[in-house]
Amino acid sequence: MVGTNPFxxxxxxxxxAASFIGKSDPKVNEKLxxxxxxxxxxxxxxxxxxxxxxxxxxxxxxxxFNNARGPYKGGIRYHHNVSLDExxxxxxxxxxxxxxxxxxxGGGKGGIIVDPKTLSVKELERLSRGYARAIADNIGPDKDxxxxxxxxxxxxMGWMIxxxxxxxxxxxxxxxxxxxxxxxxxxxxxxxxxxxxxxxxGLGGLFVLQAMLSxxxxxxxxxxxxxxxxxxxxxxxxxxxxxxxxxVVAVSDSKGGIYVPEGLSPVLTLxxxxxxxxxxxxxxxxxxxxMKKGKQITNEALLELPVDILVPAALESAITKDNxxxxxxxxxxxxxxxxxxxxxxxILYKRGIPVIPDILSNSGGVSVSAFEWEQxxxxxxxxxxxxxxxxxxxxxxxxxxxxxxxxxxxxxxxTSAFVVALGRILKAMx
Ligand code: GLU
Numbered sequence: 001m002v003g004t005n006p007f008x009x010x011x012x013x014x015x016x017a018a019s020f021i022g023k024s025d026p027k028v029n030e031k032l033x034x035x036x037x038x039x040x041x042x043x044x045x046x047x048x049x050x051x052x053x054x055x056x057x058x059x060x061x062x063x064x065f066n067n068a069r070g071p072y073k074g075g076i077r078y079h080h081n082v083s084l085d086e087x088x089x090x091x092x093x094x095x096x097x098x099x100x101x102x103x104x105x106g107g108g109k110g111g112i113i114v115d116p117k118t119l120s121v122k123e124l125e126r127l128s129r130g131y132a133r134a135i136a137d138n139i140g141p142d143k144d145x146x147x148x149x150x151x152x153x154x155x156x157m158g159w160m161i162x163x164x165x166x167x168x169x170x171x172x173x174x175x176x177x178x179x180x181x182x183x184x185x186x187x188x189x190x191x192x193x194x195x196x197x198x199x200x201x202g203l204g205g206l207f208v209l210q211a212m213l214s215x216x217x218x219x220x221x222x223x224x225x226x227x228x229x230x231x232x233x234x235x236x237x238x239x240x241x242x243x244x245x246x247x248v249v250a251v252s253d254s255k256g257g258i259y260v261p262e263g264l265s266p267v268l269t270l271x272x273x274x275x276x277x278x279x280x281x282x283x284x285x286x287x288x289x290x291m292k293k294g295k296q297i298t299n300e301a302l303l304e305l306p307v308d309i310l311v312p313a314a315l316e317s318a319i320t321k322d323n324x325x326x327x328x329x330x331x332x333x334x335x336x337x338x339x340x341x342x343x344x345x346x347i348l349y350k351r352g353i354p355v356i357p358d359i360l361s362n363s364g365g366v367s368v369s370a371f372e373w374e375q376x377x378x379x380x381x382x383x384x385x386x387x388x389x390x391x392x393x394x395x396x397x398x399x400x401x402x403x404x405x406x407x408x409x410x411x412x413x414x415t416s417a418f419v420v421a422l423g424r425i426l427k428a429m430x
Pocket of ligand 1: 147148362
């Protein structure tokens with residue numbers, strides 16, 4: 001059934017966009033056919049010595065979808081629900097996303113089937129180093145450039161790059177080592193990371209939203225927001241929205257959410273969550289957390305709150321044909337990858353609720369990854385101000401391209417984003 005399998009959703013999106021593209025040209029048809037499958041699927045097993053002395057074998061993937069515009073690019077996800085079809089979908093979306101942001105990169109994605117919360121730090125390190133060894137021959141600055149995704153961090157990227165350096169047969173010069181470091185982005189600054197990368201997805205989302213709201217003539221009043229997901233992306237978009245005059249009334253993590261009608265403080269909420277180990281009770285308004293200020297809600301209820309802007313920032317298929325009719329938000333900003341199924345898209349479009357699509361809204365992360373790659377290759381380190389200025393310009397250009405296309409071809413923003421991306425990818429394909 002379309003909607004439950006992310007790769008089927010991705011292919012439904014592709015075929016919808018394809019119907020807007022000159023299909024009478026047989027060459028275009030051939031290229032669209034090629035884009036229905038990844039160029040390469042790497043399947044790895046990673047044996048890890050656990051703290052109890054026993055070996056556990058983990059299953060991992062790296063899918064290299066398309067490199068017509070440049071090296072494959074995309075994160076590595078650690079999650080117990082990772083599947084090959086999910087990684088295929090995510091790698092396809094990366095190819096589209098990099099084209100939307102007009103980066104000289106293709107699309108790839110990796111994943112390991114693991115719940116990282118069940119591992120010790122040492123086990124996590126051994127798993128990450130094992131995965132880096134397993135895919136080492138297939139990645140590199142001109143081949144494939146991995147990065148963080150769900151449950152992976154700058155620290156994990158650091159272990160991976162360190163492992164790649166260790167694999168080198170001879171000691172590298174400083175210049176050679178910096179080039180090798182560009183193989184992985186989203187690193188900590190001390191390992192060659194870029195200023196601004198950590199919060200880039202969230203900040204990019206803010207820039208895209210501001211650009212789109214002004215096109216939609218929805219600026220000027222204090223808009224309310226609900227954010228599903230409180231990881232790197234969910235937290236940062238909530239923080240930037242809060243700092244920029246939006247009222248964030250609800251956030252959630254995988255266990256459930258909180259609703260603070262007066263508007264919550266994302267920074268205090270995160271501190272409280274870290275201290276208590278749960279979001280429940282972290283009803284932080286202004287400078288205090290007060291049990292009376294809010295209430296506990298489920299993830300399902302969060303999606304249906306009466307807010308102006310709904311931000312799904314967790315996993316795929318959160319908005320489906322079942323809850324799409326009940327959504328009350330005026331605009332949806334997709335910060336997760338693939339949070340809306342094609343059936344839900346159709347319902348939302350008919351209801352007049354614009355969905356600002358993932359491949360635009362969350363492309364700030366990979367954009368600053370591309371800046372990190374470029375800095376490493378050139379042996380440079382840019383200031384945060386320079387990085388953020390470049391990010392803002394990129395997001396505004398991408399938002400404007402997609403808005404204009406949607407007006408020209410008279411369709412939804414996702415299909416328009418695909419049409420823009422496909423135009424660029426098809427041109428680059430031989
Ligand atoms: N995982 C992020 C994404 O889905 C970032 C990928 C990257 O920086 O390469 O866009």
